[in-house]
Structures are given as C-alpha cells and as structure tokens.
Amino acid sequence: MRPLFRDAPWAPLSYDPLADRPREDCAVFGILGTADAAAHTALGLHALQHRGQEATGIVAHDGDRFIAHRDQGHVGDVFSSPRVMDRLVGDAAIGHNRYSTTGESNPRNVQPLFAELNLGGVAIAHNGNLTNAATLRQDLIRQGAIFQSTTDTEVILHLMARGSGRMVDRLVEALTEVVGAYSLVLLTRQKLVGVRDPHGVRPLVLGRLGDAHILASESCAFDIIGAELVRDVEPGEMVVITREGIESFRPFRPVAPRPCLFEYVYFARPDSIMAGKSVHEVRKAIGRELAAEAPADADIVVPVPDSGVPAALGYAEGAGLPFDLGIIRNHYVGRTFIEPTNEIRHLGVRLKHNANRAVLAGKRVVLIDDSIVRGTTSLKIVKMVRDAGASEVHMRIASPPIRYPCFYGIDTPTRAELLASRMGVEGMASYIDADSLAFVSLDGLYRALGEPGRDPANPRYLDHYFTGEYPIPLVDEEGGTRARQLTLLREAG
C-alpha cells in the first residue's frame, strides 16, 4: 500500500529499508465467460494499477491448459506484446497487481500463484495479509511441504493440496485455518471463485459484461471494459462462477464486518463505488467534516495532489473558501529517479511536486492532505508552500492521526517511525512547521461514511491505525516467527 511510502517520494536514498515488509496492498481481477478473457483481465489490472505497480501477472485457462505470464513492471508494459497476449487464450482468467515493497523482490513471488493438485490445477491471487502465515508455513514445512515463494498466499495452496474433497471444499477448509485479511480470486479448470474474509477487510466487487461474470478489487476495473457493477462480494461470502452461472456461499461463522477505512481515505480510486458509496463523495464529505471541525481563517484551500483533491473540494465547500491548485504534480515521475549527488541533494529538488506561486503568494493557505505517516513529506510540502510566498499555512488532514502499524495488508513503518505515535498534534504542527494543524476526528470520519459516529461497542470499520484495536488476532507477531523463516533464500541480481 502506498500512503506511508508517499512520505519520501523524492528522496529514494533516505528510504528506510526497515519499512520494507512483505505486506502489501494489491489488486485482484477475475473473469469467466468471454473470449479474450486475458485481454479483459489486463485492462482491468490497468485500471487497478494504483493498487500495485511492482509486478503483475495473469493466468488464463484455455479449456485444456493453464497459461501464465507474470513479470515485474506495469500492466501496460508486461501485457503489451502481441506474442504474450496471443498465447493467453481462453474464456477464463485471473490477474494480480503487486505493490512495490523492496528493490530486490523475488520473481517467484509474482502472483497469481499456480499449483497442480491431484484434482487438477489451481491459480490464486490475493489482496490482503494473513496474520498466521508464518506459523502455518512452519507447520507445513515440518510436514514436508516445499514452498516456491515467500508469500503468505502460498500457505492457502498448500492447505488445499493437503485437503480432501473437491476444490471448493478444500478452499473452505484451508480458509478456516488461516487468520487475517484476504480478498481472493481462484481459477480452476471449471470455476472462477471469489472469496472475502469474514471481516471484509479488503474490497471485492462483482460485475457483469454480457454473459461474463467478473470479480475485481474495485469497480473502476469494470468501467474500463464497459462492464457493470452488480454488487460487492459480502464479507465472509464466497461466490463460485461456472460457465453455467453463479452461486453464493457463506462458509464461515459470521462476524461483524470491519472493512478498512483507509480504502476510503486513500487507497481506492475516487471513481470506484465501494459498499454502495462513491469514494470521491466520501472524501468530499470528510473534507466537509474537517471544515466543520477545524475551520481556519484563510484565503484559499489547496490540496496536496492528487489524493487530497476531493477532501479539499469538500473543505472549500464547507468553509466557503475558494479552491485552487496551488501545487502542481509532475506526471512523469516514474520508477527511476535521477541519482542525487550530494551537491544536488541539498537543493531540495522537487521531482514530483511544484508550488504554483501565482496561486499561493501572499495567501493564507489551508493545505489538505489525506494522512501523515512519518511527516517528512508534510515538512517538505509546507516549506515549499511557504517558499512560494504563502503568508500562513494551515494543514488539515483527512484522516485521524496514524499511531499504530497495520498487519492486515498495508505496508506501514514501525510504530517508532509514525510521527503521531511520537508526539501530539501541537508537536506535529511544530515539526512540520505549519501555522496550525488539525486532523479529522474518528467520529467525523465515520460520519462522512454515513454513520452517526464511531460506536466503540461495535465499530463498523477497521480503524486500528488510529485506535490500536486489532480485531483479528496477530498470530505471527505474537509468536515472533516470521523474520527467521523468510530469509533463507535470497535471489541475487
């Protein structure tokens, strides 16, 4: 996932390697029932590129065999070759985008993973993070399993391989053993399966294009191919799609759903509809809440692009202040950067953002961003806005202070690195050198989502980053088994 990495977009050399964990936000996509299933999948993955830019893969089934292509890079690059696409034939396919967490990533980790079971082949793509994967992995290795990747996802395949009964039964059986967050798509010779963990942490939506059924992390993946959103796959639901139709199951013991708040705050594309809500409209509502909770005596509302834009529109509307683009984003910032020499670094190089001086000079500015993680980005942006002549900078954040790390699929730094876990709001304001700083309240955030506020007895969303309450057990963290297991093989080069 991205917001925490966003802290240091132009200082790759100061990027903290300790933050590189194998947990990531990702995208999944699956389709069954149309010719060119792989091409549809590639387009869907392209629309979901924001959920993972490091690597991407597709496994298609041509009625006889599974065909895979997986590589590092953007969807548009990995799936642009006719030679590749021509071989990915068939009316069923699943795909995956993976977020970049480390520089030396193992190509064997690129999803979808595939395994040949005695019942036939199965491919799997996963968004989320299992909290007992290392523990299960240790057990499985003890029983003689050989892992081909270091992903938590592979645990599910091994549990299925050892199971009995049919594919779908084995999947349910395997999932009763895992703990954590998952939205999965699986492809077998006959079926496309989508399943979302009982808490519904990560999103998964169901769509339709003619006779074809589609699964995707977000509805924007339907728009790109002209498909329609049918509904969300519900928390704890498993949908099984065959060439004959679609069935829904509820194989797990029901728990209160807890979808992740950060999908609304930052991850999801604004044009996606999640749980019936427009992400863009939720963000605008957060901005309005923020304007009500934390008004500022100012001349103008300016977003940190691009994720701050909807909240800034809402804040401006709520506050009755003009909205303007005071910071311009350079769209050509890619995967590589000009290597900063020491002479260059202290120039405060602005590879990604630039202040729009004409908008800011002499103005009292309300600056809207979606979140603060380490605070280093905010520090630089406030300085840039001041250097452009702003007379005052009032920072407003469209999420509460992030004080606790995530273990359910978001790649956060350790607690010690989270600015909000080290100091209060006033200290933070001083650290980032803002004239004032305010965060939307957790209740305000819930209100923007149509709730009356956060019900402590029954919170409706996953909000541990703000509260420290982890509703899903952190099995591996408590056992401390993870680190040792995953470092046995390193790929050089």
Next chain:
Amino acid sequence: MRPLFRDAPWAPLSYDPLADRPREDCAVFGILGTADAAAHTALGLHALQHRGQEATGIVAHDGDRFIAHRDQGHVGDVFSSPRVMDRLVGDAAIGHNRYSTTGESNPRNVQPLFAELNLGGVAIAHNGNLTNAATLRQDLIRQGAIFQSTTDTEVILHLMARGSGRMVDRLVEALTEVVGAYSLVLLTRQKLVGVRDPHGVRPLVLGRLGDAHILASESCAFDIIGAELVRDVEPGEMVVITREGIESFRPFRPVAPRPCLFEYVYFARPDSIMAGKSVHEVRKAIGRELAAEAPADADIVVPVPDSGVPAALGYAEGAGLPFDLGIIRNHYVGRTFIEPTNEIRHLGVRLKHNANRAVLAGKRVVLIDDSIVRGTTSLKIVKMVRDAGASEVHMRIASPPIRYPCFYGIDTPTRAELLASRMGVEGMASYIDADSLAFVSLDGLYRALGEPGRDPANPRYLDHYFTGEYPIPLVDEEGGTRARQLTLLREAG
C-alpha cells in the same frame, strides 16, 4: 506539441500517419557556472518533460572536451544511470527534450546536435520550427554540406560552419538567413548562448542559481532546482553567458513580437510564469471569459483533466457553479498500450480517462476542454459523460476554433482533418453530440491575457490557428520542397 495528438489517446491503431510531421514542440535548457551542470540540466529537463517525451539529450563541457549523452525515452530513464551521469562532468551543459512525432524516429535526430567547427565545438538545442529549412538545406547540400540529421536545426550549424568570424558573430549571421520560430541554446567552449527569434514565438526564460546563469523554455525548470526566475529572454534578444558574466544583444531588425497563444492555452505548465504572467491564472481568466461569453444552464462544471482544470475553475467561479472532478485520469498510461484486438476494441476501452459516475449522474454538466482538433476525443468524452448519467452536456472550449495548421513548431494535422475547418460550431456540437458547444472568442482570449481584445492592425500574439494569418513567411511550404528532401534515408528498426 501535443494537443492535436491528444485527440486519440486510446486508439493508437487509428492514429493517422499523415499527421506525423517533423515539427514539434520541444524543451531547451542550459546552465553555466555550477558544478554538476549536467545533473542540474537533467532535473530541468525533467520539469520540462511535458514539452517532449520521445527523446532527450545533454551535452556538457568539462573545460576541455564536450561530452554527450542522447537517447530515446524519458529524462528520468535516460539520465538515471550513475555510469552516464558520472561522465557528464563540467560546469556547463545544455539539454533538450523532443516530442514524439513518429514511431520510427531516427536516433541521429536526438538533440542537442554537435558540430566541430574550425573554431572549436558547438552544441545546439532548438525549440521551434524554421520555415525555410528545407530550402536552405537544399542549397547547402548543393554546396557540398553533409547532413547528419533530418532536423531543421542542423541548417543553423551548417550556416555557422561556413561563416567567418567568431562563434557569436557566425550565429547571428546564420540566424539572419533562417526564417521561422526558434528559441535556441548553444554551448561553446567558453559560452552559453540563448537566443529567441524576433517574433518571440517560443518562450525562453533566464534564471539564476547562486553564481550560475540558466536558460530554460519555462520557469518551472528553475523551481525544481531552487533557482530563481530573472526575466524572459526578449523576442529578438541574444544573451551571451560566460564565466565572467552575462551580456545582452539585439542583433536582429526589430519586429512586433508575436508569442504563441497556445503556450498559454495548452503547452506550458500551469506553474510557469511567461512574460510575467502566471499560466495558471491566464487559464482561469480564459475560463471566466468563457463563462461570461457562453453561460450554460447547468448544475456543475467538470474539466477534461488535466489541461482543462484551470479554465474549469475560472468558469465555475465566473458562472457561480460548483466545480468537481467528474472525470478521473489514470496516471499510469505510459508509452505502451495493450494491443487492442478486434474483440476488445469495440468495448470503448477507457485506458486514460474514466467518468466519475457519482459526480455526473443526473447532472447538467458544463464540460471544459482546452481545444478541439479532430474532434474524435471530444466525441468519446461526451459519450462517456452521458453514459455515466449526465442529463445534459454543455461543452465549453478554452480556445477559439482551430481552423488552420501551424508551421512554427506545433504538430497539427492537415486542414482537412481539423474539425473546425470542416464545419461550423453547430455542426461540431452535433458531431460530438453535445447539448451545446461554445468556444471562447479570440477577443476573449486576448482579454484573458490583459489586452483590450485583439487589435487586427497589431495583434499581440501568434494566432494563425484561429485566423489563418501567418506573420512569418512559409518559405518551404510555398516552394513545396520539403517532402522530397527528407525521405532519402530511413533507419530500419
């Protein structure tokens, strides 16, 4: 240049090869007087990436020799290797970005060009287009010159090579022979020279960073390295920068300046300051003019991102209507595309833009774009907005109808392909299926730039795209010599 290519961003296969002309909008940058001149240049070129994405190059001078690196690709890719940067040493450098005009571009055309004259080496980078280059080229070849590129720029080098006197004298001499639009930077062993044609068609600004003087196409290239904008290089001015200081010359017979209107409408980055005017503020002013000239009975103002955003802000302000992001741009659209099969193509795939349904559904929408060229993009965008539920779509364009091609450095299609040259505004509205369509008037555009309107006796800007008046003679076009000359050698592969 881009706006006209923008018409077909998601239909590469229908891209008309006849539109591929060797005329382009480009970026230039030069610096003298700082260590790591090449790294500063690479950063400046990165900030100017929007002016040319096909190829980029730098020539540095280390006090003894010139060192060059030129390649196809983005600045961040071409100049990311330490191996490359380590060799580009010296306190002086110039650079160039080139716009992608054709698929089979010749690597020998990548600028800066370099020539070894009897006085020593000289490197040159050019933004603009010479209108008598083919004619001069023919003459020079007749006299025994051998061209290494098919660029018009090389003509200047050959004229300098044949001249007498010192470098700067030869440059002036050469420029008195050429006709057309040019903003040039040149690097010799001792000097960095910047020169802008007498009409000042293309921009060129002068900046300063400590002891170093800088030249760039736009001021945003100064911001990225923390340099300050000193002033525009004036139309017809030549600045000569040495390690001792800077001198200004006016070597040409003065004419009335005619800077290109399209820089304000579309090309320049909004955070750039040109001729003392903020591009962003000019675009907002155009939007206000448009609101006054062409109001619409509507609920919401929506820009076609990203270039329509400032005008939409201005229109919303002028019209007293809410502004919102009804179209979302996918930032990951790169140089490659998923190859559309026939089955995929008719889905109306949306690689680059998606409608934000929650914003648009049931609304009467004012849709703001910067220009209409062939009209094919507008047609698709209007359809997309309607499909998302808009009840009415009122298209408003932040420039007058483009009826005439450009020969001064913008890559336009032929007249026959320009929608506005084939039909009136009503026909266009019907063609793109808008409920109403209006363009800002040419007077309105001038007013947004602070003029009382366009003075037909003395127009202050270059506006032939709208009027058909070409103030600089089109020597080659009239002689019809171009096409034959430039096709003798094709590079395969």
Next chain:
Amino acid sequence: MRPLFRDAPWAPLSYDPLADRPREDCAVFGILGTADAAAHTALGLHALQHRGQEATGIVAHDGDRFIAHRDQGHVGDVFSSPRVMDRLVGDAAIGHNRYSTTGESNPRNVQPLFAELNLGGVAIAHNGNLTNAATLRQDLIRQGAIFQSTTDTEVILHLMARGSGRMVDRLVEALTEVVGAYSLVLLTRQKLVGVRDPHGVRPLVLGRLGDAHILASESCAFDIIGAELVRDVEPGEMVVITREGIESFRPFRPVAPRPCLFEYVYFARPDSIMAGKSVHEVRKAIGRELAAEAPADADIVVPVPDSGVPAALGYAEGAGLPFDLGIIRNHYVGRTFIEPTNEIRHLGVRLKHNANRAVLAGKRVVLIDDSIVRGTTSLKIVKMVRDAGASEVHMRIASPPIRYPCFYGIDTPTRAELLASRMGVEGMASYIDADSLAFVSLDGLYRALGEPGRDPANPRYLDHYFTGEYPIPLVDEEGGTRARQLTLLREAG
C-alpha cells in the same frame, strides 16, 4: 544433450518440435572451502558450457543464508555483472548448466533448485534423467505436494522434505525411491554432497584446490581454476564434504556400473579425463579402430569439426593418410540466426560450416563424423564436400548406428526419426549420397576403451542407443504417465 540436435544446425525452422523432450544433458559443479566460491563455480560452469547453453544458475551459502542467481543464457553473460557476483558471497556454492531443449522454457525450471526444509535449506543440481519421475510426481501430488518446476529433479527434494532424520539420511532414502540416471550435487548449511547413481551413467569427478574440495561433471572444470583432479566419484558412491573434511559412503545396493558411451563419443570435452581415460585419446583410438575395420581407398582424411577431429586424427594415423581441415567452422554462430526467407532458404546457406575447396578439390575424401542421428546434417555435409570438388566421399562414423532412443538424460528424437532405425547401412549411404559409409563396430568402440570387446553377458558401458538393451527400468514410459502431467501450466512470453 547435443548430437541429435546437431543434425540441423542451419535449419532452425525445420527443427522438429516433437524432439523437444524435457530430458537433457547438463553440467553440475560444487565447491566448499574457499572464499569466492561462487566465482569459482561460475568459472567451472564456463568450462562446462558445452554440456548446456540454455540456462545457468548458482546457489551460494554465506554461512547464514543461501543466495541464488539463475537465469537463461550463457555463463559468461549471466554471471558477468559485478552486482550479481558481489551478492553471491560465501565459501560454498553449487551450480548448474542446462541444455536448451525447447523455445518456451519455464524460468522456474532453472537449476539449482532450492527448498526450505524443516532442517534448513537445501539446494540441488542434477545431471541425468529419472525414469520414474512422472510416476513419483503423481504420487507426491496425490499426497499434497506442490511442485514449483516441471523438472524430474524436484521429485528428490519432495521426497527429502517428507523424510525423517538428517539431511544425508533423507537424501539416501529419497534416492532409494528414484530410478534412473543421476549425478547430483547438493548444498546444505553445513555440507556439500555429491552422489552418482549405482550404474554411474553420468560422470562426476572430485577435485581439490588448496583446502577446497570440488565436484564437477568433468575434469576440464578443474583445469580452468588451476585445481587438480583427485579421482572419479564412483558409481553408487556418495561423498559428503564439510569444512572438516570429506567422507565417502556406499549407500546403495551395488550393481555393475554402466557409464554412458556417448560421453566418450561426443559429450565430454576432449581435454577431460574420465575414469582415468583421456577423452581425446579414446576418440583417437576409435578412429584407429575405424581405420582398421573400414579402410578406404582415399587421398585425405577430413573431420566434420569440431567433434570429428580426434577420430579423424586417429583414422589418418591408422590408415597412413594425410589429415587436413577440409571443412571450416564459423565460430560466430550464436543463439540467434538470420531469419531465412523462402528466397534465401534454397540457397543452401552455410551458417556454420564451409568447405575448404583448396583441400578438397579433386580428392578422394574420408569424412569423419562422430554419429548419425536423423541424417539430415550428413546429407548436407556430403553435398557441400562434393560441391567443393571432392571426387569421392567415404563417410566414416566414430560410433555404431544409433537405432534406439535414450531415456537416461540424452535428448534423442523418437525411434522413427533415427535414420539407422529406418534403414540399413547401404540405405543410409545412399540417403546421404556417400560413395561408401561405415560405422565403427560396437566391439571396436569397446576396444578403443581398453576392453577386449563387448561382453554380452556383462557389458561395461551403457550402449542401449546401439543395442536396445535398457539396463535401468523405464518406469514412466511403461506407465505412459509423463505427458499428461507436465503440461498443466505453460508460461506465456
């Protein structure tokens, strides 16, 4: 393995895809006890490049972790980057070269394979072919194993993973279940293990460099790093090398050794010493046998380079005829070929070999080659020699007629494609258009190896290609299980 592929070196487009089997000749190397173990391994693999050019890999152990690098390509390319070599640290490493069998090879098959067992990690590299791998694989999958590759080698890892006891015990246990030919090297945290199947089909030699012990497929891999050959690893022997020393075990029930004859005839490098015999001298002795058995009334002895040279030297010596280089090899034939158009193909293009007309014109030529497989190469070479003016061409072959396919690690075509299984020697002579054709007898081949001849009751070498006697059971072939199992997943691109 190569001889059978050699038939069509300049006609890649006529290459028969049915001949593409997953059985190959390969090279293994292992070293323990020296700094830069990986660099020594890379050099050793380079010396063994003739045994496999498709892909290569190294797994090193740095005392704490295993580090791997595996890629398609030649050793000199895959291991030329300092970035790669700098990470492959440690005093122990194993490596593998793989022969190119198909165009669409799966990168997950590149060896050494690695598995994390509950005892720790283990890497394995294999030369040979298991004849019950598909059967075992089916069983293992039925028990829940997930395979990461389609290689037979991985079966051994899974058997080890499921075993009990220590690593070496598990290896022995696993090997008692497999049937077939194997020379293996394994690397664990503590040990380097080499083991050769009871028949000793594929070679494996033991060497020493200072304190380091080395294992390699051939002794030429010792020469390149200045190491000395100690002795062959014996058929059925397992050597276990630790930092303390070396131990030898005989864990299998003894059988009569049957090393592969083709190693002497074709595979091994002439400068290698196998079982105490110089490969070069054996080949010369074959040539002398051939001269005695099949003399020719001729002027000159000419080898098909390079593999026919030693036998030709022996033949010339035996026959008292002059030896000369009548065919010149182009050393620049690489992995890619100029794509032959139809117009080009019928020219009989000679990408790899050319006749040396001055040597051949007007001469009665004895042409020496190592083997005939499909016969298509011989046909072209005889024609080339005739076109160069040879008055007579007497073909002499340094191995008996190949009538039966191999299942022990050599990639042969099916029986139907083997020329000698379709016709007698006279028919073959006529097919290849030679004035006479003779093969060395099987007894002659045994004599060249120092035997009195082939003892039918107790043949000393593996010679099923000539006799059809398969001493090691062909479990999968009889069960017919192979094909279905290995085609479930295809990698596109």
Next chain:
Amino acid sequence: MRPLFRDAPWAPLSYDPLADRPREDCAVFGILGTADAAAHTALGLHALQHRGQEATGIVAHDGDRFIAHRDQGHVGDVFSSPRVMDRLVGDAAIGHNRYSTTGESNPRNVQPLFAELNLGGVAIAHNGNLTNAATLRQDLIRQGAIFQSTTDTEVILHLMARGSGRMVDRLVEALTEVVGAYSLVLLTRQKLVGVRDPHGVRPLVLGRLGDAHILASESCAFDIIGAELVRDVEPGEMVVITREGIESFRPFRPVAPRPCLFEYVYFARPDSIMAGKSVHEVRKAIGRELAAEAPADADIVVPVPDSGVPAALGYAEGAGLPFDLGIIRNHYVGRTFIEPTNEIRHLGVRLKHNANRAVLAGKRVVLIDDSIVRGTTSLKIVKMVRDAGASEVHMRIASPPIRYPCFYGIDTPTRAELLASRMGVEGMASYIDADSLAFVSLDGLYRALGEPGRDPANPRYLDHYFTGEYPIPLVDEEGGTRARQLTLLREAG
C-alpha cells in the same frame, strides 16, 4: 584487426587503452541484382564476422529510398529480427563489419556511412585506413564541413559532396586526394561501386550469383550464399555495377601492388581464396618453410588454436612429426567475461584455452603460433603447456618478428610494446620461457607465397611490420594532427 589484441584474451582488465586506435580491420560486402539483397548481405557479413565483431550495418536501396540499419553487436544478433529485415527491402545493398577497438565506441561511427548529396544519396563502407584523413578533415572543417563521425571514411564523403560531375567522377576525384589503404564499396541510386587502392593493401573480390554481382572482402562470403568467385578486384581498379552490367576502370596512376602479408598470415579465413591462392594452403606452406628453416628435436607438433592450425599441419608434414591438438579452445568465450576479483585473478584462469594433458605430458612439443605481438599470450601458453607436463617447448612462429606498427588498417600497439622491437629472438625465447624460439624468415614467407624470396628492390607484399619500410606516406603521423582532432566530442554511456 586482431592478432595484436589476441595477446590478452583472458585478461581484459590489463588491456592497454593506449593501444586503442581508431584504425581497424573490417569487412565490406555489396550486392546488386537480386531480391532480398539485404538478407544476402547479412549472410555475407556473417561469413566475414572474423574481420570485425563490434558493430555491423547495412544500407539497402529499394529503388526509391535508402534504408539503413546499423548497430553494435554481431551480425547474427543485429540482423535476426524480422522487423528489421522486413524493412531492408530492395535489390541492392552494401554492408560493413567493424572491429572492436575501444569500449566506448560512438554509435555514429557505425558504417556504412550515408550522405545525401545534391546528386542523390550515397552510402559507403570502407576497409583500410587513410593516412592523411586527419589532415584532410582539418582542411574540410576549416572550409565549413560538419562531420557526423570520427571515422577517416567520412572524409571521402565530404570530398565527394564538394566535388562536381557525376558520382563516379566525384569518387575518383576524392580518391586522388586521399592517401592510404582502402577497399571500398559504395551504393548510389543506380550503382554499386567497388574500388581498391593502387597498392591493393586490403583485399576485395568480385563474385556472381545468378544475375547478381557481388563484392566482398573475402571469397568465403560468396560460399555462404552459394555464389561463385569471379576474380579479385585488382589493386587500383574500380568496378561499377549497374542493373545493366559491370564495367571496370583504372582511374589511378599505376604503382607496384603491395597486398598486406598479414591477410595470409592471420586475418583471412583459411577457406578464402585471395589472388588465386588458398589462404589455408599458404599457411601450410609457411609451416613447411618453418620446418625447413627451424627444425626441432621433438615428439609432437601442437598448434595454438585456431589460427596456428594450418601452419602446424605444414610443419608436421615438413618435419615428419605427428600433429595433435594439445590445446583445446573453449568456443563459448563471448563478449562478456566473468569479472575477475583479485582472489580469482592469480589462479591463472583459462577462459579461452586449456591444455590437453594426455597429449602433452612427457612430450617434447613444437608449439606453432601465427605471430608474437606483446608476448604476454605466448608466455601464458608456454606456461600452460609446461604445466600440463611437456618436457620441452619449442615455439615456432609462422611470421617474422613484428617490430614496427601498422598505419594501414591494422590495430597494433606502439613500437615500445612490440616484444620484437625491444629484444632479440634469444631474449624473446627467454621472456616467454621457451626451450627454443624461431620465426619464419621474411624470405621464407615470400617463398610460401610462390615468390623466390623477397626482392628488396621490388617487394611484392606489404611487409612494414617486419621491415619498417612504409611504402605509403604517413601524412598525419608526420604532421601529428590526429589526436587533437578526434577527441572533441565524447558520447557518455
């Protein structure tokens, strides 16, 4: 050219950059009158790969336009893509291979060069070296010429560009101004021209394939496409080939021909026929001369492969000693090497050659090589042969001692680096640690070519490397103008 570089094949890091001169041995090819002219050219260049491995290029003419493809790399790689070959259409083409002289070669130097003159386009490919190129270049730059490369060849194009009259007249005119060695092929819209300098230093042969006429550096380029050798282009001859036929001219004042001896000793492929002589047979004759002049009391004759093989065959025949392959060459040594660490380097790594111990042990060996340049290779080979157990090593060299550098197209080290210019034969024997050392005499070399010996009044071959007599004036060397001119622009990366 290669022999002098051959001194250090496995020690790339000790390679002396001072030896990197812009003079090289190269290959040229041209064909007119067949469909697929470019494919024929690619095959011809492949057969001539030994004359240049760094870069290769083809310019074809399709009746209307010239199409070029030039790149660094081997012919088989550069011209393997259908995309490239499909565009190189036409019935006429010329091509060039370039020898690798430096690591940082400028892509603008890859031949054929192309220029658009007022008469139309002309492409040129050159083998040889002009000795007044730097002087002419300086003059031309003074007159305003702009050079696109740093090759001497481009001087000819500029002289042609400035000339008057028709293409062929201009070529003759240009060539009367240049001094040095050249075999050229040129392609214009109508004609394929081949010309060889009056001394005939570099070879050029004329061939025929059906209706097509062909020019090539060596006749082996005809064999690969099944074409026949017609005759040599004579020294001082110009052949002009059109679609109507072929004409021969003698435009230069006649001088006594002096073809380069080293073509026979080392450069040419053994299967080529030059001036009616088989290169292979000449080399064998040199070996016989050497046996007569410098017999050795020995057991065996061993060549340094591959270039020493024919002379060793001749020596063995002359001396009545057995010939054997005591040194084995690794055919997989490519362009990249395993980067030697300090720990690895002192192992005396043998990347390219290995001693064949079984052949050498206990033997008194006559070791045959083609030449000694710096002596470092000989030193290593003698040591390797001794280490393999040879009791005595008698080195015999198939050319006289090289004491003087070449300026006519061979890339030699400076005089100070030539071993034979620093010491006598006994000193050299001691330096390379041979039991005896002898070179063939210059008279012996002439005798091997069918002369009675060298006539000092009228030597028939170019032999300055041995004698220091330079028959073609060294204009630039005497003026000392070269170095300064060629270093103005360096390409980074």
